[in-house]
Amino acid sequence: MASSNSFKLRCSIPGHEMDVRGLATAIFPEGAFVSVSRDRTGRVWVPNSSPDTGFSEMHCMSGHSNFVSCVCVIAPSETYPRGLIATGGNDNNICVFTLDRPQPLYTLEGHKNTVCTLSSGKFGTLLSGSWDTTAKVWLNEKCMMTLQGHTAAVWAVTILPDQGLMLSGSADKTVKLWKAGRCERTFTGHEDCVRGLAVISNTEFLSCSNDTSIRRWQVTGECIQVYYSHTNYIYSLAVFPDSQDFISTGEDRSLRIWRQGECCQTIRFPAQSVWCCCVLSNGDIAVGASDGIIRIFTEAEDRMASAEDLQAFEDELSKATIDPKTGDLGDIKLEDLPGREHLNEPGNRDGQTRLIKDGQKVEAYQWSVSDGRWVKIGDVVGGSNQQTSKSVMYEGKEYDYVFTIDVNEEGPSMKLPYNVTDDPWLVAHNFLQRNDLSPMFLDQVANFIIENTKGHVVGPAQIGGGDPFTGGSRYVPGSSNDDSGFGADPFTGAGRYIPGSSSNASAPSGVADPFTGKGAYSSAGGQTSTNIYFPKTDFVTFEQANAPQIVAKLKELNEGAPREHKLSDDTMESLEQLLLVVCGANSPETPPTIQQISLLWKVSHWPEDIVFPVLDILRLAVRHPQVNESLCGEAEGVQLCNHLLSLMMPEGRPANQLLALRTLCNSFSGRHGRALLVSQREAVLSRAADLAAVFNKNIHIALATLVLNYAGCFHIQPDLDAKAQCLSVASRALETVQDKEAIFRLLVALGTTVASDQTAQDLARSLGVGSQISKYSTVSEPSKLGECCQLVLKELQ
Numbered sequence: 001m002a003s004s005n006s007f008k009l010r011c012s013i014p015g016h017e018m019d020v021r022g023l024a025t026a027i028f029p030e031g032a033f034v035s036v037s038r039d040r041t042g043r044v045w046v047p048n049s050s051p052d053t054g055f056s057e058m059h060c061m062s063g064h065s066n067f068v069s070c071v072c073v074i075a076p077s078e079t080y081p082r083g084l085i086a087t088g089g090n091d092n093n094i095c096v097f098t099l100d101r102p103q104p105l106y107t108l109e110g111h112k113n114t115v116c117t118l119s120s121g122k123f124g125t126l127l128s129g130s131w132d133t134t135a136k137v138w139l140n141e142k143c144m145m146t147l148q149g150h151t152a153a154v155w156a157v158t159i160l161p162d163q164g165l166m167l168s169g170s171a172d173k174t175v176k177l178w179k180a181g182r183c184e185r186t187f188t189g190h191e192d193c194v195r196g197l198a199v200i201s202n203t204e205f206l207s208c209s210n211d212t213s214i215r216r217w218q219v220t221g222e223c224i225q226v227y228y229s230h231t232n233y234i235y236s237l238a239v240f241p242d243s244q245d246f247i248s249t250g251e252d253r254s255l256r257i258w259r260q261g262e263c264c265q266t267i268r269f270p271a272q273s274v275w276c277c278c279v280l281s282n283g284d285i286a287v288g289a290s291d292g293i294i295r296i297f298t299e300a301e302d303r304m305a306s307a308e309d310l311q312a313f314e315d316e317l318s319k320a321t322i323d324p325k326t327g328d329l330g331d332i333k334l335e336d337l338p339g340r341e342h343l344n345e346p347g348n349r350d351g352q353t354r355l356i357k358d359g360q361k362v363e364a365y366q367w368s369v370s371d372g373r374w375v376k377i378g379d380v381v382g383g384s385n386q387q388t389s390k391s392v393m394y395e396g397k398e399y400d401y402v403f404t405i406d407v408n409e410e411g412p413s414m415k416l417p418y419n420v421t422d423d424p425w426l427v428a429h430n431f432l433q434r435n436d437l438s439p440m441f442l443d444q445v446a447n448f449i450i451e452n453t454k455g456h457v458v459g460p461a462q463i464g465g466g467d468p469f470t471g472g473s474r475y476v477p478g479s480s481n482d483d484s485g486f487g488a489d490p491f492t493g494a495g496r497y498i499p500g501s502s503s504n505a506s507a508p509s510g511v512a513d514p515f516t517g518k519g520a521y522s523s524a525g526g527q528t529s530t531n532i533y534f535p536k537t538d539f540v541t542f543e544q545a546n547a548p549q550i551v552a553k554l555k556e557l558n559e560g561a562p563r564e565h566k567l568s569d570d571t572m573e574s575l576e577q578l579l580l581v582v583c584g585a586n587s588p589e590t591p592p593t594i595q596q597i598s599l600l601w602k603v604s605h606w607p608e609d610i611v612f613p614v615l616d617i618l619r620l621a622v623r624h625p626q627v628n629e630s631l632c633g634e635a636e637g638v639q640l641c642n643h644l645l646s647l648m649m650p651e652g653r654p655a656n657q658l659l660a661l662r663t664l665c666n667s668f669s670g671r672h673g674r675a676l677l678v679s680q681r682e683a684v685l686s687r688a689a690d691l692a693a694v695f696n697k698n699i700h701i702a703l704a705t706l707v708l709n710y711a712g713c714f715h716i717q718p719d720l721d722a723k724a725q726c727l728s729v730a731s732r733a734l735e736t737v738q739d740k741e742a743i744f745r746l747l748v749a750l751g752t753t754v755a756s757d758q759t760a761q762d763l764a765r766s767l768g769v770g771s772q773i774s775k776y777s778t779v780s781e782p783s784k785l786g787e788c789c790q791l792v793l794k795e796l797q
Helices: 307-318 340-344 424-434 439-452 547-560 569-582 594-603 612-621 625-632 637-647 654-667 671-679 681-693 697-713 720-734 740-754 758-766 769-776 783-795
Strands: 003-013 020-025 033-037 041-047 055-062 068-074 084-089 094-097 106-108 115-120 125-130 135-139 142-147 154-159 165-170 175-179 182-187 194-199 204-209 213-218 223-228 234-239 246-250 254-259 262-268 276-279 285-288 294-300 353-358 361-368 373-380 392-394 397-399 401-405 414-418
Touching: 003 262, 003 307, 020 276, 020 285, 033 068, 033 285, 041 068, 041 084, 084 115, 084 125, 125 154, 135 165, 165 194, 204 234, 204 246, 213 234, 246 276, 254 285, 262 373, 307 373, 340 353, 353 373, 401 439, 414 424, 414 439, 424 439, 547 569, 547 612, 569 594, 569 612, 594 612, 594 625, 612 654, 625 637, 625 671, 637 654, 637 671, 637 681, 654 671, 654 681, 654 697, 671 681, 671 697, 681 697, 681 720, 697 720, 697 740, 720 740, 720 758, 720 769, 740 758, 740 769, 740 783, 758 769, 769 783
Parallel strands: 020 068, 068 115, 115 154, 154 194, 194 234, 234 276
Antiparallel strands: 003 294, 020 033, 033 041, 041 055, 068 084, 084 094, 094 106, 115 125, 125 135, 135 142, 154 165, 165 175, 175 182, 194 204, 204 213, 213 223, 234 246, 246 254, 254 262, 276 285, 285 294, 353 361, 361 373, 392 397, 401 414
């Protein structure tokens, strides 16, 4: 079989809907491999029959309730002659699959945070690493031991072929060697998180790091070589079979091939994060990236893609935009760049980058030794905000944008094409009708379009609570007709969190309004330099209400309710009186009665399709001291909590999810509610975190507020488990949340959690919180977002 001595594209596999985070070579069938993704699935790919150079999906696995982070293959046994597949995810679990069915054979539970790395050994042994700072050794369905010693997240694990030795790499910058559950040796030298490990032999291994280096170690402790070529974080390593040559991928958009200790080839990608790689049984390379595409590269000329496909890949790469702040191009100065004539001079080595000016544009090129020419790898822009959209083909037409929309977890993704000259509200309306979706998503879809097209809105945006197509008003749970102000709760017009304030929406004197930068007084005549954002130890609640609309909707739904659920006139009057009391419309001398509270609890179990106005009353009532004590006390509190959690199931109704979250937030206003939520913290935050995937910005704001209130509860307490869960939920939510108010509240929650707590800061660093939120540090509107982010980053320095 002819070899070109350099790798070229074999095929691209667009099978996943989100980032491909893990790859592993399969044992069966021959030539197959496994991929896992943030889309919560794992997939087995098999090579097509000759002469086709592509792959087909043979098997799809689902079982995780959140992103899937890693995968490994467990060797065949007498019981499972085709082997097993293990996947780890952000739901803290490990799922183990056969090739026979899509659901897990069994699930391994024990880690307290994201499982981000897996490795298998002899006799079915499985080694896992987690953000909870531990590694665990599993045999079949049992955890045999927990490896404790790292002080930060364990990002990488691997099992050496013999001697019973195991390795773990951590965000604490070290690699540890384990034997029989005991740490035998610690390897130091990396200057940042260790992200990947790969075994060369029984006595040598490789490690890669965020410090842009790869190190080669002997198990006796010596670092015998350090490799430099990457210009940003290095995420993964893989060694060629029966060889000391290897490959690496990273945040600099590249796959690099290393021969005899030198980087001999660099392949750039049209995706920022190249997360993972593996070497297939025939020596080809599989690579997964943040664009959801798996790409296969080969040295064999008979397996290479056609000339047209190779050119298409090069064209896609040339259209990429590169932000110099990401470090993709190294420390290259952009001033005084030469013109296109500079490309007439050959490069010195494969992968060498060169910037040239072409008129007002700056273009990046990479030298290809195999082709003997400069290959364009993208246009350099000043920052991500300067990138412009390009025409995208969809169903035979060109659009400025084609978004992928996930309305629920089980259903397929849907495509939403959009041109900047379109009315976003009309596009949203047509999208919902075309896909038979509820009109209640109208605001969310329209605002999603507006937010993600960088403000290019030509059509008339609607205001207030009116229906943009009829002009009529409608009841929205918990809403008022005042929807003005960026920081306001978009459902209620209130609940805006202003740093330094109480739960109302007015800024206290002496504290700057972070939306305008005004209102602060300092003796020097300038703005105050005090951190007004966190720690936030008083609680944010949702208080705005339109009692007449709530009552009207309750009566309307009661008219159409099944006979067994229809409420009597006396019951309706009692609920109305309770609503007036808790909204402050009645005299404070007339507190809620026990009968009214009991009735509210009973009616809150109405059918899920009509219960939302009752939940709105519950949301308001739980702020009242007597209601808070009665419903959140020791006797009834757990029942209330379980009922709200049942309404927050990911497949539930968004209105119920939203109001259940807001009820939990408002429960913090009373002593009994706080005690209940602290005792139920693990279950509440775990269920709430799942709602980050629901396509509803109002739910995201309520979720962020819940995390913020929990962070305030635990700010002065040395409860690392609680703080770790707050950090984890906030970090997970930031993966999907796009609403700026929700992002801001999550940042305040992070700041509150880590403020003045070195251990929490170390944990946040180990979870990569700093790099995750850094993109918000330059946000100028609203100013509070960028300012708060900068202060959190300062805490994590």
